[in-house]
Amino acid sequence: MSDIKQFVTDDMVTTGDFELEERHSLRRVAGLSTELTDVTEVEYRQLRLERVVLVGVWTDGTVADADNSMIELAALAETAGSEVLEGLVQRRRAIDPATFIGRGKVDELKDAVVNTGADTVICDGELSPSQLRNLEERLNVKVVDRTALILDIFAQHAKSKEGKAQVELAQLQYLVPRLRGWGMTLSRQAGGSGSGAGGGVGLRGPGETKLEIDRRRINTRIAKLRREIKAMRIIRDTKRASRARNEVPGVAIAGYTNAGKSSLLNRLTGAGVLVENALFATLDPTTRRARAADGREYTLSDTVGFVRHLPHQIVEAFRSTLEEVAGADLVLHVVDGAHPNPAEQVRAVREVLADVDADRVPELLVVNKIDMADPETLLMIKRDWPGVMFVSAHTGEGIEELRAAIEERLPRPAIELRAVVPYDRGDLVDRVHRLGEVLSTEHGEGGTLVHVRVPRGLAAELQPYVQ
Numbered sequence: 001m002s003d004i005k006q007f008v009t010d011d012m013v014t015t016g017d018f019e020l021e022e023r024h025s026l027r028r029v030a031g032l033s034t035e036l037t038d039v040t041e042v043e044y045r046q047l048r049l050e051r052v053v054l055v056g057v058w059t060d061g062t063v064a065d066a067d068n069s070m071i072e073l074a075a076l077a078e079t080a081g082s083e084v085l086e087g088l089v090q091r092r093r094a095i096d097p098a099t100f101i102g103r104g105k106v107d108e109l110k111d112a113v114v115n116t117g118a119d120t121v122i123c124d125g126e127l128s129p130s131q132l133r134n135l136e137e138r139l140n141v142k143v144v145d146r147t148a149l150i151l152d153i154f155a156q157h158a159k160s161k162e163g164k165a166q167v168e169l170a171q172l173q174y175l176v177p178r179l180r181g182w183g184m185t186l187s188r189q190a191g192g193s194g195s196g197a198g199g200g201v202g203l204r205g206p207g208e209t210k211l212e213i214d215r216r217r218i219n220t221r222i223a224k225l226r227r228e229i230k231a232m233r234i235i236r237d238t239k240r241a242s243r244a245r246n247e248v249p250g251v252a253i254a255g256y257t258n259a260g261k262s263s264l265l266n267r268l269t270g271a272g273v274l275v276e277n278a279l280f281a282t283l284d285p286t287t288r289r290a291r292a293a294d295g296r297e298y299t300l301s302d303t304v305g306f307v308r309h310l311p312h313q314i315v316e317a318f319r320s321t322l323e324e325v326a327g328a329d330l331v332l333h334v335v336d337g338a339h340p341n342p343a344e345q346v347r348a349v350r351e352v353l354a355d356v357d358a359d360r361v362p363e364l365l366v367v368n369k370i371d372m373a374d375p376e377t378l379l380m381i382k383r384d385w386p387g388v389m390f391v392s393a394h395t396g397e398g399i400e401e402l403r404a405a406i407e408e409r410l411p412r413p414a415i416e417l418r419a420v421v422p423y424d425r426g427d428l429v430d431r432v433h434r435l436g437e438v439l440s441t442e443h444g445e446g447g448t449l450v451h452v453r454v455p456r457g458l459a460a461e462l463q464p465y466v467q
């Protein structure tokens with residue numbers, strides 16, 4: 001069977017550990033050269049977020065919502081390898097079109113930057129190129145938005161060729177409209193060398209020529225990445241088609257980032273997938289084989305985590321990965337029960353699922369981390385979402401029930417038949433057990449008498465022996 005290749009066995013346990021170790025050893029490499037040689041590879045990829053101040057604008061919702069949003073931004077910043085020094089939120093009716101936070105507040109923000117010695121400000125939102133530029137000019141440090149931060153984490157975590165290409169595509173798409181701002185900022189940070197005095201007006205002329213070149217180069221690169229991703233997608237579709245031909249049911253694990261999807265996959269299949277208390281630890285989908293109590297095979301796939309306002313560049317670039325979920329027979333939607341607002345996470349996940357047409361796949365909602373969840377939150381969940389399952393990937397509580405619930409929801413093989421399989425066709429009996437539902441077997445004179453439900457392909461092979 002050609003799809004076996006993508007199932008990895010026990011030695012993944014060590015790979016997972018190794019990956020974790022490697023990732024930690026890679027983080028926080030300070031003081032790398034900032035010599036800029038290639039806009040696409042260097043300028044953008046190494047954001048070098050080190051010591052940061054976070055800033056948000058609270059326009060609607062409760063205080064708790066505003067706090068959660070900043071806590072999430074801090075977690076994102078830390079995942080990207082930076083040290084969070086301070087977080088400021090401004091209550092305001094709307095975002096300031098020029099400076100994101102109110103113009104008057106920029107000075108206060110600047111004080112915070114100076115007092116803490118921060119080198120970067122991260123804004124909780126997606127800023128326009130001019131907002132970023134205006135803030136940078138007034139604060140004199142690098143200003144980054146939430147989208148760029150998420151893109152940076154993705155860039156650090158992408159492992160596979162496809163994942164890397166997808167991230168780079170997303171980054172470049174984000175970069176194109178901001179090219180001008182970035183160029184100015186970086187040249188200013190590098191001491192203004194090369195690009196005229198103080199940026200601004202001085203950048204016209206030669207600056208713009210370089211900009212045109214950069215833009216052209218980036219667009220060429222974008223086109224190339226699109227082609228590559230398309231080609232890789234064909235390979236993936238072929239694999240998926242072969243899985244569909246073999247009629248092995250597929251279960252996709254989806255959910256908010258850090259909900260415990262990889263932990264659950266490990267718990268359910270004994271696979272050693274990378275687990276980390278970091279956001280977007282998993283970018284490359286992994287598929288593992290599992291076996292139901294009745295011996296039937298199915299697959300479980302781990303996928304990239306979702307987040308509120310997942311940047312649209314990411315959704316676009318990762319569309320082919322996310323669409324895997326749409327091709328599944330069941331979506332295991334994992335929710336972090338220990339999060340202060342699981343409902344909002346569920347909403348954010350369903351939004352992305354709908355965006356990639358995966359909302360038509362039956363969903364099994366699973367609340368994880370019940371070992372550390374607040375009992376009151378759990379009660380509320382039980383009331384609001386009937387039929388939800390409660391588990392802990394850590395303690396193993398509820399896992400057997402979950403396994404049974406998954407197996408119950410697997411599509412049943414299409415064809416019911418009785419056949420006498422000759423004893424020299426042990427291979428066929430074996431496949432009947434793996435792919436079909438065995439209702440009864442009996443050893444008869446001419447062979448094994450089986451009463452089964454099997455997928456169409458297998459039914460055709462059994463045809464000669466049907467009674």
Ligand SMILES: Nc1nc2c(ncn2[C@@H]2O[C@H](COP(=O)(O)OP(=O)(O)OP(=O)(O)O)[C@@H](O)[C@H]2O)c(=O)[nH]1
Pocket residue numbers: 255256257258259260261262263264274275276277278279280281282283304305306368369370371372391392393394395
């Ligand atoms: N207390 C507790 N912690 C858990 C449980 N399941 C997972 N975790 C922790 O939650 C963190 C995230 O787990 P992962 O399995 O990496 O989560 P994920 O959903 O795959 O995350 P991403 O791949 O980053 O989207 C890790 O620190 C886990 O140890 C659980 O049942 N209880």
Ligand SMILES: [Mg+2]
Pocket residue numbers: 261262263274275281282302
């Ligand atoms: Mg994961």
